[in-house]
Amino acid sequence: MGRGRGGGRGRGNFRGKGKNRGGGSRGGDNRSESWSDIVRQNDLYETYYRQGGFLEEEEFEKMWKALASDLPNSFRFTGTKSDALAVREIFKQRYIPKIQSVQFEGEPVLPPESVPAFPDELVWHMKTHKKIIRRHPPFAEFQKFLVAETTSGNISRQEVVSMIPPHFLDVKPGMVVLDMCAAPGSKSAQLAEMIHGDEEERVKKAANSDSHGTADADGDYTDDGRSTGLLIANDTDYKRAGMLVHQVKRLNFPNLIVTQHDASIFPSIELPTAPGQKKQYLKFDRVLADVPCSGDGTARKNPNVWQKWTPRDGLGLHGLQLRILFRGLQLLKKGGRLVYSTCSMNPVENEAVVASAIVACGGVSKVRLVDCSDHLPNLVRKPGLNKWKVLDTSSLNGEGKTNHMFTSYEAFLKTKEKYDAEQPGRRFSDKLVPGVFPPTSTSEEERIPLENCVRVYPHLQDTGGFFIAVLEKLDDIKVAQPQNGKQSEAAKNKPESGSATPATGPASEQPELSAVEDEAAVAPVSPTKRKFDDAELEASAKRLRVEPDVMDQSAGSEAPDSEVPEAVANGTPNPEQKSEPKPEPKQVTKLKPENQSNQKEYFEYLRGDDPTMNDILDFFGISPRFPRDRFMVKNKEGLLLNKIYYTSELAKTIISQNKERGMKFIHCGVVMFVSHRIKDKDVLKAPWRLQNEGIQILEPWATKRIITCKSRDTLHRMLIEMFPKLPRDGDHDLGEVGEQLMDLDIGCCFMRIEKSEGEEGFPFDMVLPVWRHPGSANLMVDKDERKAILLRLFNEQNPHIINHVLDKAKAAAEQEEAREAVEVIEAEENGSEVENAGAA
Incomplete structure (x- = not known):
């Protein structure tokens, strides 16, 4: 069935500065009360969105009422389109009529409904209350169907708004795509489906003819009908990367690599070059930057928003979000598109980040904010904001908290100056920088059309809150050495002496490199990752025992240094800085070599003329046109021990070229063959089993x-x-x-x-x-x-399910146990006879 055998976003605790700042959540939700008992009230949260200039009062009341209600359950039919439609029809014909026949308190129960915003009725949600679901058998049957098809990979249980960003990327088969902050993986699954397109049908046609596939408006299928594209799904946290692997492995796509890196300094991926030529680096056709955020749009499912949200959440994340966005733009091809998204409604994390990045890149002549009103035309949306207020809370000696709403950075400076004179001990957030406020432009040509951004509010179609912006890279962007606030401050206080390279002062600028040339990652500035609190996915992963197969190899290869504008690193764009500054010496940073002794697995490709592989493929009559050099094993020696994996050509190129450069590859490849061990090996011509995961890739090319x-x-x-x-x-x-x-x-x-x-x-x-x-x-x-x-x-x-082998073994064990019991009884009886004889 299709390829499959067969998300959640949350907000972490972003205010701490402890040792765990290096990435990942810091524990789950430890509340003891149930979600229904949570008081859905947060005065600061309400004040900001009521008075911040987002919605008119009447519409705000609708939004606020929606935020306080439960979020509908939603899911998406996945895999190839033909298979997804087939499973959808089974669902519609078998389960919808049964649910429609249910009544509760004399009224018919509302069955699941398709979401009009998405095409082909592939996205559905259900608003029925849990107390009704628990009472009626049709819902129990429907739940079994959902669980079974989710495990098989034919359904993805995902929040409706989180399905939007991949649609706005406009991915075609053959494109190379990066998902920068991918865990838990529901968006990555969508992107993988888009990259593969309808290749199954095209491969069948290619295998039955002399055609080698085509490249047209529908995508590049020139690899014998197979898509030539690739998805690299990345997450910085090892645990979340494991959840990501669990999600994408169900789809069994060979054009997929999972990595574990800090998105803000994602390393450049080296491509093969001829001896003596300048090194080439991969550029992406599409980039998804679904960045860590405060998650205030998830209030319908996340109690932390009601209990802990403060304006400092968004202010604290603005700089990190900006660095991730800029790194994504660096890695993007000229003419490529990037989608920036959050599950926050706060403009400090949304429009402010987009505007700051565009300014830092050189303005609208370098990066265009795309009007995407033609994407998902049935999606009810609001335009992005051009004006907004920024909320901050000041305190006097840790007490006497006061809320402030600022319309501009100048207004903030005036207020701060006033309090400095009247109450010198009052403290404001140190994250209030010019970049968090609405941008100002001197001309219409330089104006950033932030109205082209997309805002989805909870009341518009009964969802969570979400923000999406589509950016197109028009020209090379200027780059400079990256710094965050702490680095900049430390550099200012550090004397210039010896061989130390100054980290402050005018940053050297140079044009961005060509379409495939780029800079590699610099020393890490670790982000705080959003908390993963999707109970459904976490429980599923526990059932299936998720264990990512880590391969982290490096040999300390040197690569060019990655650069981010100082304005970006500090969260403060400087639109007036147009003159060419003095160049400073570059700090070239190596990808850090890792200790290989404790690594679980390596990814090693087999030679195209490997005799064992040739025997296996000949046994199944696989056409010579099927590539022989894309099979991989996961051991350092490259031995065919247990499993043989298959990957795409580009995945092989990237793994082979970068495995010694410190790239952290967590997952790649689809299991194609598993070794079969039986006692009588002489009767086997090929002691390898086909695997359900990879059989559809191979089957069109089989003749035996x-x-x-x-x-x-x-x-x-x-x-x-x-x-x-x-x-x-x-x-x-x-x-x-x-x-x-x-x-x-x-x-x-x-x-x-x-x-x-x-x-x-x-x-x-x-x-x-x-x-x-x-x-x-x-x-x-x-x-x-x-x-x-x-x-x-x-x-x-x-x-x-009847298992004849297991039943036979169980019967033999019971028979052996019975025989042993008889022997014990006989021994005891014989012993008693001996004792009686002795007594006589």
Whole structure:
């Protein structure tokens, strides 16, 4: 079914400066009371959004009422479009009518509804109250369907507003895309689907003809029908990166790499160059910067907003968000697009960041803020703000807190000057910099059209709050050495002596490099990551035991230094600085070599003429056109021990070129083969099993070991029975599949199931791996996936899976246990007879 075997955003505690500032959440939500008992009130939060100039009073009341209500449950049908539509139809025809028949207190219950903002009815939400859901069986059946298809990768349970940013990126197959802050991975899954497009159908056509694919307006499929694109999904925190791997692995896409780096200093990715030529670095067609934020738009699901939100949350994150956005623009191709998004409604984290980045890059002639009104035209939205107020809370000797609403940086300076004279001990936030206020421009040509940004408020279509901006890179941008506030202050106080390179003063500027040349990462300035508090995804990960396969190799390779304007690093754009400053010596920073001794795995590619791989591919009759040099193993020696993975060509290039440069690769590759160990190895020509994860990639190119299943009864039998008997001579109950297996040697094979009409037909194409044993056959699909297929195709709620091998082993164990018990009893009886004889 498709590729699949088969998010949550929250706000962290951003105010601390402890040792955990280096990334990741600092613990989960420790409240003891239930979400329904949380008092949904925060006077400071309400004051800011009521008086900050965001909405008219009447509309604000609607928004505030929506914020205090529960968020609807939402989900999205995933995978290839044809498969997603097929699963959607099963859902609509089987579950919607049952829910529609339910009544509560004499009124019909509202069933799940499609969200009009998204095309093809692929996004749905349900507003039914939990107390109704718990009372009626149709909801329990629907819940089982959701869980099964989520595990299989055919459904993603994701908040509606978080589905918006990938649509605004306008990704086409063949593009190279970076998701900078990707965890927990729901947006990455969307991007991966877009990169692969409809390649399954194109590969089938290419495999059945001499065509090698095309590059057209729909995307680049020139790799024999396969998409040439790539997604790099990144997150700075190891734990969240593990959640990201869990989310994207279900999709089984080979054009995907997961990395673990600080997004604000994401390292440049080196590309192969000929000897003697200048080094080349990867540039991206599309970049998603869904940055860490205060999360005040998540108040409908996140109690921390009501309990702890303060204006300092947004002020404290502004600088980090700006550095991430600027780094994303650096990594973007000229003509490429970047989407900047947050789940905050605060302009300090939104329009202020966008405006500051554009100013720092050189203005609207360098970076254009795109009008995206034609994207998702049915999405109800508000334009971005050109004017706003900034809220700060001052205190006098730690007490006497006073709230202030400033319209400009000059107004803040006047107020501060007044208090400095009257109350010298009163303190304001040190994060109130010019860049958090609305920009000023001297001409219409230089004006930044912030109204092109998109604001989604909770009351517009019953969602959370969200912000999206689409930026297009028009020209090379100027770059300068990066500094954050602390670095700048430390540099000012540091005497210039010896060989130390000055970190202050005029920053050297130079034009940005060409489309594939770039600067590598500088010394880390670790961000604070938003807290991951999506209970649904976390519980799912615990069930599936998420363990990212880390590969972190380096040899201290030197690379050019990455540079960010000082204004960006300090969160203070300087539009008046147009003259060329004096150049300063560059600080070249190496990617830090890591200790390899404790690493779990390495990613090593096999040679294209590897004899074992050739034997495996010949056994299955794989066409010579299928690439032989993209198979990978995960051990330092490059040995074929247990699993063999497959990746795309570009993924291979990036892994091979950068694995010794300190890049932290967390995941790459789809499992294609697993070694099969049985006692009688002599009967096996290829002791490797096809895997459900990668079988659809390989199957169009196979000419041997292919069987077809045309009967629903036969498929049902193979799903509910593991290892049904298939003797060389004699009867079997496996129908047309059994007849075909009888003619095959021992080993794995492809079982094709073609889409067919009617009640006895199949709603979509499938291909599943089957193992032919000497005396039995087995569908190589795990128990959970069997149950998911049985539910999907046969509507079996609680199927009993028969495992003949396990039952046989259990019977043997019981027989052995009974035999041992008899021996013990006999021994005890014999002992008693001896004792009695002695007594006599």
